Amino acid sequence: MPEEIFIEKFKEIFAHYPRYFIRAPGRVNLIGEHTDYNEGFVLPIAIERGISYLVSPRDDDRVCLFSFNFSEYDEFSLSDIQRSKKGWSNYVRGVAKFLVEKTGGLRGLNALIYGDLPIGAGLSSSAAMEVGAALSFQAVNAFQIDKKELGLICQRAENEFVGMRCGIMDQFASLLSEEGMALFLDCRTLETKNIPLPRGHLIAICDSKVRRELVSSEYNKRRQECETAAKILVVKSLRDATPEMLDREKLGETVYKRAKHVVEENLRVLQAIEALQKGNVALFGELMKASHISLRDLYEVSCRELDILVDIALSVQGVLGARLTGAGFGGCTVNLLKEDSRNTFEQTIKKNYKEATGFETEIWFTHPAQGGFIISLGK
Numbered sequence: 001m002p003e004e005i006f007i008e009k010f011k012e013i014f015a016h017y018p019r020y021f022i023r024a025p026g027r028v029n030l031i032g033e034h035t036d037y038n039e040g041f042v043l044p045i046a047i048e049r050g051i052s053y054l055v056s057p058r059d060d061d062r063v064c065l066f067s068f069n070f071s072e073y074d075e076f077s078l079s080d081i082q083r084s085k086k087g088w089s090n091y092v093r094g095v096a097k098f099l100v101e102k103t104g105g106l107r108g109l110n111a112l113i114y115g116d117l118p119i120g121a122g123l124s125s126s127a128a129m130e131v132g133a134a135l136s137f138q139a140v141n142a143f144q145i146d147k148k149e150l151g152l153i154c155q156r157a158e159n160e161f162v163g164m165r166c167g168i169m170d171q172f173a174s175l176l177s178e179e180g181m182a183l184f185l186d187c188r189t190l191e192t193k194n195i196p197l198p199r200g201h202l203i204a205i206c207d208s209k210v211r212r213e214l215v216s217s218e219y220n221k222r223r224q225e226c227e228t229a230a231k232i233l234v235v236k237s238l239r240d241a242t243p244e245m246l247d248r249e250k251l252g253e254t255v256y257k258r259a260k261h262v263v264e265e266n267l268r269v270l271q272a273i274e275a276l277q278k279g280n281v282a283l284f285g286e287l288m289k290a291s292h293i294s295l296r297d298l299y300e301v302s303c304r305e306l307d308i309l310v311d312i313a314l315s316v317q318g319v320l321g322a323r324l325t326g327a328g329f330g331g332c333t334v335n336l337l338k339e340d341s342r343n344t345f346e347q348t349i350k351k352n353y354k355e356a357t358g359f360e361t362e363i364w365f366t367h368p369a370q371g372g373f374i375i376s377l378g379k
């Protein structure tokens with residue numbers, strides 16, 4: 001439920017009480033990195049941090065937004081949606097544009113947007129903004145669009161309006177996750193399955209505090225290399241390639257390494273699901289470790305600070321696995337540990353990471369959270 005201070009802020013800006021509270025969580029990916037745009041497998045969870053919207057319907061077609069975090073106001077008309085200089089607003093605008101296209105017309109809304117998700121840390125603040133926007137429009141318009149289609153519309157907003165060629169993982173994780181469960185997603189068929197996580201364990205997210213401008217350009221370069229690999233191997237996407245098909249000479253060194261990562265990472269996700277279903281947490285941890293090594297050496301999306309975070313984590317007793325999560329080049333690591341190792345983990349990481357890099361890390365412990373939802377505030 002929304003805290004009183006946000007309701008007060010909403011009332012101060014819009015001079016009435018909000019009608020809906022919408023929550024869209026961030027996500028952390030447990031395994032299956034850089035596989036989604038290759039039509040492969042991923043296993044993210046929604047996290048307890050996210051973006052919230054307080055919303056009320058309008059009688060016209062205007063969308064009036066206030067970002068609490070940026071302390072900025074923005075407004076646009078649903079009949080003429082242009083890009084804004086205010087970056088945060090473009091996520092809402094992009095979603096609105098494709099929702100109008102899909103539904104034929106929407107009524108406007110007032111919204112106060114606030115969140116506790118660090119921006120640019122690789123925890124999908126963009127996807128949470130989009131999912132929050134989609135659910136806000138759904139709340140005030142009551143249209144019937146299922147969650148998967150909403151997720152695709154959010155992805156389209158990011159790809160075509162914001163201009164980032166991301167895959168589908170983040171939007172689906174923010175929309176479709178269930179509390180206590182990881183979300184297994186087949187990015188080709190878009191079939192999903194909820195997989196319970198083992199009891200007595202925690203997921204920890206450690207922020208390297210490294211933010212790199214090159215994420216988007218390097219990300220697009222990796223996508224391109226994967227497409228090249230698929231073309232040379234004459235498959236629709238790397239999802240269809242097997243380890244035996246990977247010919248170093250035919251592909252060339254760089255493309256070979258990228259393809260090898262994707263093909264093996266897909267296999268790791270399938271093994272990881274089996275490990276969870278059999279209660280083999282140790283194997284799950286080993287697969288996380290292998291994923292990191294592959295992202296570091298084959299896909300080359302790690303950096304010194306992420307490697308240091310992983311190494312420190314793995315030196316702590318009770319830590320089963322650690323790896324970089326998200327696109328890479330900075331951002332966060334994801335760690336699986338026994339619940340009773342929490343304090344040692346926190347102290348060791350903070351101290352040793354500071355000593356090694358000079359950066360103060362931030363650590364969040366999380367259980368798998370509920371995907372996006374709407375609550376009617378009944379006023």
Ligand code: GLA
Nearest residue numbers: 033034166167168169326327
């Ligand atoms: C980013 C993208 C996702 C996915 C990951 C890498 O988070 O938004 O679609 O490709 O990188 O796994």
